Every structure is written in structure tokens, then in C-alpha cells.
Amino acid sequence: MxxxxxxxxxxxxxxxxxxxxxxxxxxxxxxxxxxxxxxxxxxxxxxxxxxxxxxxxxxxxxxxxxxxxxxxxxxxxxxxxxxxxxxxxxxxxxxxxxxxxxxxxxxxxxxxxxxxxxxxxxxxxxxxxxxxxxxxxxxxxxxxxxxxxxxxxxxxxxxxxxxxxxxxxxxxxxxxxxxxxxxxxxxxxxxxxxxxxxxxxxxxxxxxxxxxxxxxxxxxxxxxxxxxxxADTTKSLLQVLTPELPPTLRARLDPVAGDDAVVKVQLSGDAARQPFFAGLIGVRLLHGGIDTVQGEPVGTLFLGIPARDKTALEKAVQYLKSNADHVEVLGYVSGDA
CATH class of the missing domain: 3.40.50.300 (P-loop containing nucleotide triphosphate hydrolases)
Structure with missing residues (x-):
């Protein structure tokens, strides 16, 4: 030391x-x-x-x-x-x-x-x-x-x-x-x-x-x-490096309902190496990506998940939570995201 x-x-x-x-x-x-x-x-x-x-x-x-x-x-x-x-x-x-x-x-x-x-x-x-x-x-x-x-x-x-x-x-x-x-x-x-x-x-x-x-x-x-x-300080300092939802898409977010749920997913390490999208149907990648830090994959993805079937949506979110570091439903959008 x-x-x-x-x-x-x-x-x-x-x-x-x-x-x-x-x-x-x-x-x-x-x-x-x-x-x-x-x-x-x-x-x-x-x-x-x-x-x-x-x-x-x-x-x-x-x-x-x-x-x-x-x-x-x-x-x-x-x-x-x-x-x-x-x-x-x-x-x-x-x-x-x-x-x-x-x-x-x-x-x-x-x-x-x-x-x-x-x-x-x-x-x-x-x-x-x-x-x-x-x-x-x-x-x-x-x-x-x-x-x-x-x-x-x-x-x-x-x-x-x-x-x-x-x-x-x-x-x-x-x-x-x-x-x-x-x-x-x-x-x-x-x-x-x-x-x-x-x-x-x-x-x-x-x-x-x-x-x-x-x-x-x-x-x-x-x-x-x-x-x-x-820590909030760390999150703030990381904002310049972490992908954020594009302003045009954020402006269309509805907090209650829409055709698609916009879901933020943060993942790293082994979770980012796994083909976890295989367990999801109809999900689209809206924004984000995977970077490499110290040889480990670290990513933030924004997904569009069909929201008309609430039960299917809940299952999809739970599936993501079991495979990612952090999952958050940001809101809903109508029409093509």
C-alpha cells in the first residue's frame, strides 16, 4: 500500500x-x-x-x-x-x-x-x-x-x-x-x-x-x-457520458398511457453480454448503446415495448429487471416512437 x-x-x-x-x-x-x-x-x-x-x-x-x-x-x-x-x-x-x-x-x-x-x-x-x-x-x-x-x-x-x-x-x-x-x-x-x-x-x-x-x-x-x-453527485457527473432520451421523444411522453411504453434499461458485465432481447416480443431499440469501461460492457438502452396488453407489458418489464442493473418506465408514447 x-x-x-x-x-x-x-x-x-x-x-x-x-x-x-x-x-x-x-x-x-x-x-x-x-x-x-x-x-x-x-x-x-x-x-x-x-x-x-x-x-x-x-x-x-x-x-x-x-x-x-x-x-x-x-x-x-x-x-x-x-x-x-x-x-x-x-x-x-x-x-x-x-x-x-x-x-x-x-x-x-x-x-x-x-x-x-x-x-x-x-x-x-x-x-x-x-x-x-x-x-x-x-x-x-x-x-x-x-x-x-x-x-x-x-x-x-x-x-x-x-x-x-x-x-x-x-x-x-x-x-x-x-x-x-x-x-x-x-x-x-x-x-x-x-x-x-x-x-x-x-x-x-x-x-x-x-x-x-x-x-x-x-x-x-x-x-x-x-x-x-x-450517489446523486455521481449521477450528475456522469450525465455528460450517459445516453439520455432524445428531447423530441421526451416531449411526446405521456405519464399514463400510449401505444408503447418507453423503458430505460441500464446493464453491465455479464448481463450486457447475454442475448436477453430473445425473451421479448415486439420490442424496439429507440436510443442508447453499449460502451466498454475497463474491458467490461456498460450500457444504457431506451426501449419501446407494446403497452396495449398490460399483462404482457408487466411480464416484459419483470423480465428486464431480472436481467439488468436498473429498469425504469419513463412514460408512454402514441404512434411510431
């Missing part, structure tokens, strides 16, 4: 930023921590690297309790933790290779050692041809690659990513997330991602923790949380 937090609390005045948070980060995993602005994400990460001291609770990094350490004793712990930031935090007056080498210079490594390590890191992040460039000559994605290389310079055991893709366009974000996933696989590096974007979690995290007002409201393997979110 790389990180363990137990009942950590930190308040500013009367406002709790994090409230009795307990979590662990296993060696080699990618853990995503997500929440809206003000959820407590930044305070949590500052408690992890010793920049904030909790009011109470325990913070352990590689088995060492850090909450009572003074600044001198915190330095070796911080060297084991790499940080990448939303706005890169590169030194504009230094070249790419000098930015990356800075932690090694502070550590006291020789010039030859620094050059060797910087060359390895530039190759790892795909910027071997940019060593002599300056930050102003780089794109946003290239700057973040330099930031990642610098964070890896001292061979940390834990990499903290604080909204590292928020300032990037979607295509560049995908490339940075792919790089982080590759680094995790190649180096076995433990990564903790702080983000407000569910797409970031979906693409790279193994496990997700959802924060709201300083508390953990939901956690679990990413595919399970995506398939069947329990």
Missing part, C-alpha cells in the same frame, strides 16, 4: 474542506478522485504531500505517518511523490532539459547523472527532439509531457496528477492520458488522479472515489460505478 488516509479532517474556519476521509491507494493502481469545484480535492492532495496539515486523522505514505513531520523530515517523503499540474508550472527561462533536471540538481546528482536521466525521460515522453527548446516554443500537450518527465525525474513511488488535463483540448487530453496509462504499465507507477472530468476517470483509472463537500459519497471499480451509480 502506497497511501493510507484514516479519518482525515481539515477545515478552514467553520467550513470543512475534507471531513472524515479514509482511503487507500494500492501499489501500481491508478486511483481517480473526482468531484465538483469545492468538493475538497485540492485540500486532499495537499494533505497527501504535506503542504497542508490535517486537523485530525492519519496520513501515511509508504507506511510512514507524515502528519507530525517537520519540514526537514518531509523532504525525503516529497521526493517519493511526483506532481503534475494543470498549468504545467515550468520555468520559462530554462530549457526543457533543464526543467526536467531541476529536481535532480536539487538532489545533488552530478551533471553526467542528470544528462543520462533526462535523456531517458525525454525518450519516455516522446520529446527527445525538444531538449534545447524553451516552454514558450512548446504546445500545451508538449508542456505537460515535460511536466510529467520532471515529475518522474527522481523515480517517485507515487505520481499525483492535479487536474493535469483540464487546460488541454480533447485530442491532447487523450494523448496525455494514454501516456500516463503507458507509464503506469511500464514502470508499475502508482498514480492518483484528481479531476472533475468523468471522461478522464473512464479512460485511465482502475478505481474511483467520488467526493462531495469533503466527504466520500461513492467509491469502487470504475466500470461498476459507471454502470450503476448510487
Amino acid at each position: 502506497i497511501v493510507k488516509l484514516t479519518d482525515v479532517c481539515r477545515a478552514f474556519g467553520d467550513t470543512p474542506a475534507i471531513d472524515a476521509v479514509s482511503l487507500s491507494v494500492q501499489r501500481g493502481e491508478i486511483l481517480g478522485i473526482i468531484g465538483r469545484s469545492g468538493a475538497g480535492k485540492s485540500t486532499l492532495i495537499r494533505c497527501l504531500n504535506g503542504l497542508e496539515r490535517p486537523d485530525s486523522g492519519s496520513v501515511q505514505v509508504e507506511g510512514m505517518e507524515i502528519t507530525a513531520l517537520d519540514e526537514r523530515r518531509l523532504q525525503p517523503v516529497r521526493r517519493r511523490i511526483g506532481m503534475i499540474f494543470q498549468h504545467f508550472n515550468l520555468l520559462s527561462a530554462k530549457s526543457v532539459e533543464d526543467n526536467i533536471a531541476l529536481p535532480l540538481k536539487i538532489e545533488g546528482q552530478s551533471r553526467a547523472q542528470r544528462r543520462k536521466r533526462v535523456a531517458e525521460l525525454l525518450d519516455l515522453v516522446g520529446l527527445s527532439d525538444k531538449a534545447k527548446h524553451y516552454p514558450a516554443q512548446l504546445s500545451g500537450g508538449q508542456k505537460q509531457r515535460v511536466g510529467i518527465a520532471r515529475a518522474l525525474a527522481a523515480k517517485p513511488s507515487l505520481l499525483l496528477s492535479d487536474e493535469a488535463t483540464s487546460a488541454l483540448d480533447p485530442e491532447t487530453t487523450r494523448s496525455i492520458l494514454t501516456l500516463l496509462k503507458d507509464i503506469n504499465r511500464q514502470l508499475g507507477l502508482t498514480i492518483l488522479l484528481i479531476t472533475h472530468e468523468m471522461e478522464v476517470i473512464r479512460r485511465v483509472a482502475d478505481r474511483v472515489i467520488v467526493l462531495d463537500r469533503g466527504r466520500i459519497v461513492e467509491q469502487g471499480p470504475v466500470w461498476q460505478v459507471f454502470a450503476n451509480p448510487a
Whole structure:
């Protein structure tokens, strides 16, 4: 276990930023921590690297309790933790290779050692041809690659990513997330991602923790949380990724009666692999689809089921409930849906 937090609390005045948070980060995993602005994400990460001291609770990094350490004793712990930031935090007056080498210079490594390590890191992040460039000559994605290389310079055991893709366009974000996933696989590096974007979690995290007002409201393997979110915060954050009933169809919904019932079905895992439509007659797929998260199928489907025979409709709904994670009759439509 790389990180363990137990009942950590930190308040500013009367406002709790994090409230009795307990979590662990296993060696080699990618853990995503997500929440809206003000959820407590930044305070949590500052408690992890010793920049904030909790009011109470325990913070352990590689088995060492850090909450009572003074600044001198915190330095070796911080060297084991790499940080990448939303706005890169590169030194504009230094070249790419000098930015990356800075932690090694502070550590006291020789010039030859620094050059060797910087060359390895530039190759790892795909910027071997940019060593002599300056930050102003780089794109946003290239700057973040330099930031990642610098964070890896001292061979940390834990990499903290604080909204590292928020300032990037979607295509560049995908490339940075792919790089982080590759680094995790190649180096076995433990990564903790702080983000407000569910797409970031979906693409790279193994496990997700959802924060709201300083508390953990939901956690679990990413595919399970995506398939069947329990907390309102999680459902809200997932709205941008979850299929919704088209507005033209929603406008036609009648709450009581119609030719077809419009049924929302959420399914995942083995249920999404089974040909469960075989047990239904006259059912039409109106909208939705199946995605893959962590290698597991996760889907939301909107079905039109004949509603004139109420008994047959009830049997169809019960059949779906026995085969899916969640089933909800949204209403009824008349004519062709």
C-alpha cells in the first residue's frame, strides 16, 4: 500500500474542506478522485504531500505517518511523490532539459547523472527532439509531457496528477492520458488522479472515489460505478457520458398511457453480454448503446415495448429487471416512437 488516509479532517474556519476521509491507494493502481469545484480535492492532495496539515486523522505514505513531520523530515517523503499540474508550472527561462533536471540538481546528482536521466525521460515522453527548446516554443500537450518527465525525474513511488488535463483540448487530453496509462504499465507507477472530468476517470483509472463537500459519497471499480451509480453527485457527473432520451421523444411522453411504453434499461458485465432481447416480443431499440469501461460492457438502452396488453407489458418489464442493473418506465408514447 502506497497511501493510507484514516479519518482525515481539515477545515478552514467553520467550513470543512475534507471531513472524515479514509482511503487507500494500492501499489501500481491508478486511483481517480473526482468531484465538483469545492468538493475538497485540492485540500486532499495537499494533505497527501504535506503542504497542508490535517486537523485530525492519519496520513501515511509508504507506511510512514507524515502528519507530525517537520519540514526537514518531509523532504525525503516529497521526493517519493511526483506532481503534475494543470498549468504545467515550468520555468520559462530554462530549457526543457533543464526543467526536467531541476529536481535532480536539487538532489545533488552530478551533471553526467542528470544528462543520462533526462535523456531517458525525454525518450519516455516522446520529446527527445525538444531538449534545447524553451516552454514558450512548446504546445500545451508538449508542456505537460515535460511536466510529467520532471515529475518522474527522481523515480517517485507515487505520481499525483492535479487536474493535469483540464487546460488541454480533447485530442491532447487523450494523448496525455494514454501516456500516463503507458507509464503506469511500464514502470508499475502508482498514480492518483484528481479531476472533475468523468471522461478522464473512464479512460485511465482502475478505481474511483467520488467526493462531495469533503466527504466520500461513492467509491469502487470504475466500470461498476459507471454502470450503476448510487450517489446523486455521481449521477450528475456522469450525465455528460450517459445516453439520455432524445428531447423530441421526451416531449411526446405521456405519464399514463400510449401505444408503447418507453423503458430505460441500464446493464453491465455479464448481463450486457447475454442475448436477453430473445425473451421479448415486439420490442424496439429507440436510443442508447453499449460502451466498454475497463474491458467490461456498460450500457444504457431506451426501449419501446407494446403497452396495449398490460399483462404482457408487466411480464416484459419483470423480465428486464431480472436481467439488468436498473429498469425504469419513463412514460408512454402514441404512434411510431
